[in-house]
Amino acid sequence: MDVLINLSLNGLATGMLIFLLAAGLTLIFGLMDVLNFAHGGLFAWGAYSGIWIYTTTGSFLVGILGAILTGMILGIITERWIIKPVYGNHVQQILITLGLMLVLSEMLKVVWGPNQISAVTPDYLSGSWEFGGIIIIKYRVFIIAVGFAVFLAVQYLLKKTKIGLVVRAGVMNKEMVQSLGVNIQRVFMFVFMIGAGMAALGGMLLGPYSGVIYADMGMEFAILAFIVVVIGGMGSFTGSVMAAILVGLSGSFMAYYVPDLALAANMLLMAVVLIFRPQGLFGAKG
Amino acid sequence: MSTLLKLEQVETFIGQYHILQGISFEVPKGEVTVLLGRNGAGKTTTLRTIMGLNTASKGSVLFKEEEIKSLPTYSIANKGIGYVPEDQGIFAGLTVEENIKVAVKKENDETQQRLDWILDLFPDLKKFWKKPGGLLSGGQKQMLSIARAYVNDNELLLIDEPSKGLAPIVVEKVMESIQQMKDKTTIILVEQNFMMASTIGDSFYIIDDGRTVSNGSMNLLREDEEMRRKYLGIA
Numbered sequence: 001m002d003v004l005i006n007l008s009l010n011g012l013a014t015g016m017l018i019f020l021l022a023a024g025l026t027l028i029f030g031l032m033d034v035l036n037f038a039h040g041g042l043f044a045w046g047a048y049s050g051i052w053i054y055t056t057t058g059s060f061l062v063g064i065l066g067a068i069l070t071g072m073i074l075g076i077i078t079e080r081w082i083i084k085p086v087y088g089n090h091v092q093q094i095l096i097t098l099g100l101m102l103v104l105s106e107m108l109k110v111v112w113g114p115n116q117i118s119a120v121t122p123d124y125l126s127g128s129w130e131f132g133g134i135i136i137i138k139y140r141v142f143i144i145a146v147g148f149a150v151f152l153a154v155q156y157l158l159k160k161t162k163i164g165l166v167v168r169a170g171v172m173n174k175e176m177v178q179s180l181g182v183n184i185q186r187v188f189m190f191v192f193m194i195g196a197g198m199a200a201l202g203g204m205l206l207g208p209y210s211g212v213i214y215a216d217m218g219m220e221f222a223i224l225a226f227i228v229v230v231i232g233g234m235g236s237f238t239g240s241v242m243a244a245i246l247v248g249l250s251g252s253f254m255a256y257y258v259p260d261l262a263l264a265a266n267m268l269l270m271a272v273v274l275i276f277r278p279q280g281l282f283g284a285k286g
Numbered sequence: 287m288s289t290l291l292k293l294e295q296v297e298t299f300i301g302q303y304h305i306l307q308g309i310s311f312e313v314p315k316g317e318v319t320v321l322l323g324r325n326g327a328g329k330t331t332t333l334r335t336i337m338g339l340n341t342a343s344k345g346s347v348l349f350k351e352e353e354i355k356s357l358p359t360y361s362i363a364n365k366g367i368g369y370v371p372e373d374q375g376i377f378a379g380l381t382v383e384e385n386i387k388v389a390v391k392k393e394n395d396e397t398q399q400r401l402d403w404i405l406d407l408f409p410d411l412k413k414f415w416k417k418p419g420g421l422l423s424g425g426q427k428q429m430l431s432i433a434r435a436y437v438n439d440n441e442l443l444l445i446d447e448p449s450k451g452l453a454p455i456v457v458e459k460v461m462e463s464i465q466q467m468k469d470k471t472t473i474i475l476v477e478q479n480f481m482m483a484s485t486i487g488d489s490f491y492i493i494d495d496g497r498t499v500s501n502g503s504m505n506l507l508r509e510d511e512e513m514r515r516k517y518l519g520i521a
Binding site for chain 1 (some may be wrong): 337359360361363369375377385388
């Protein structure tokens with residue numbers, strides 16, 4: 001029983017980290033029709049900047065806020081100067097964002113060096129709780145809680161505010177939104193900023209979870225995030241959280257019970273979903 | 287009567303195709319101006335060019351004597367131009383309420399009065415208030431699209447083929463609503479249904495091969511069988 005609970009918590013925590021990365025990716029794709037391969041780079045920059053601020057100031061919270069701010073600033077720069085000129089051209093988008101991903105990773109090595117950096121869990125989130133012989137690691141619960149809190153906050157933003165309404169309408173019909181007097185470019189920038197901030201938060205939280213951060217972590221997690229976006233349905237925010245949890249749990253359980261298949265599990269999951277539901281679990285047809 | 291909108295020798299390309307090759311017309315304030323013409327003549331592109339959804343390469347588009355040709359679509363809309371596109375542009379995943387709400391620019395008593403008025407005109411929208419727009423019938427979608435354009439205090443409404451694909455009884459309802467809106471705002475109506483157009487319209491412009499080729503009062507067109515046959519293919 002304790003194994004099942006721990007595997008579930010582990011899977012949920014990993015799922016939430018992937019969700020933080022995938023949610024921005026899916027919103028950006030849904031609204032802006034942009035495949036942003038550089039999103040993983042924002043995740044890695046969030047990790048490095050956040051851990052650096054945390055180490056320098058000694059405050060984990062300030063580190064988190066710093067990571068989010070870094071992600072948002074990089075997000076705005078990326079959207080305004082790199083992606084905006086190639087709106088509507090998928091080939092150019094893929095090439096330019098893949099290039100940016102490499103630049104962002106290499107820049108991390110220039111600033112913080114090529115070696116991986118250790119990241120420690122703050123004291124108040126270290127250790128574990130024990131309930132009837134079952135050990136629950138505090139930091140994993142923290143990640144799950146933050147992930148759900150972000151999910152609820154973004155859901156609130158999307159479902160209960162005017163800007164959220166505009167974003168949802170924009171995902172369905174950008175042209176009509178503009179015809180109603182909305183500056184869609186500003187909405188694009190806002191969504192990109194939120195998505196980048198979430199990715200950076202995910203990167204920051206991953207640090208103490210895995211114990212180390214390294215420049216290529218962005219690419220590794222971006223692949224998982226793309227799998228999640230495809231499984232959840234491109235453009236679906238709810239789909240991204242459900243698929244992220246699914247991928248997190250399947251990865252956790254497969255790694256324990258069938259370790260040889262652990263790496264292939266996500267690909268298999270994606271293949272099965274695509275066979276039976278090509279638009280993804282929560283994606284709209286067509 | 288003052289001119290609200292004036293197009294002068296407007297030309298528009300879509301990709302390599304030269305769709306509008308010289309569109310000129312004037313829309314007097316408080317009237318319904320009907321754009322007529324065969325399929326593919328350039329009527330929809332004319333409305334899209336006014337909205338900035340297609341960019342005019344030549345000519346001028348003056349709204350209240352201000353050049354709006356180079357402005358972005360949102361800015362044109364915010365000057366007081368509402369648009370009901372040919373495909374209705376309903377946000378399928380949003381409820382009827384949300385479809386209206388996303389369009390509302392100012393939440394005040396005046397907007398509420400306009401909303402109440404339009405909902406009285408289209409009681410179906412009230413009935414399906416919490417239903418997704420995608421589940422509405424074609425006629426209800428048209429009503430929603432018109433309501434959405436009307437809810438703001440727009441000085442000009444561009445309505446593109448509101449009768450297209452609708453059952454005759456629904457066409458009557460839509461026609462009645464436009465008739466009633468006529469007293470409150472200026473309208474440019476693109477319409478293939480000549481019966482509908484001639485009932486509602488005050489004046490007409492005929493577009494053929496991307497050019498305005500004829501114009502006059504609607505009474506004139508009603509009486510001119512030759513012109514109707516030549517440009518519209520109807521007797």
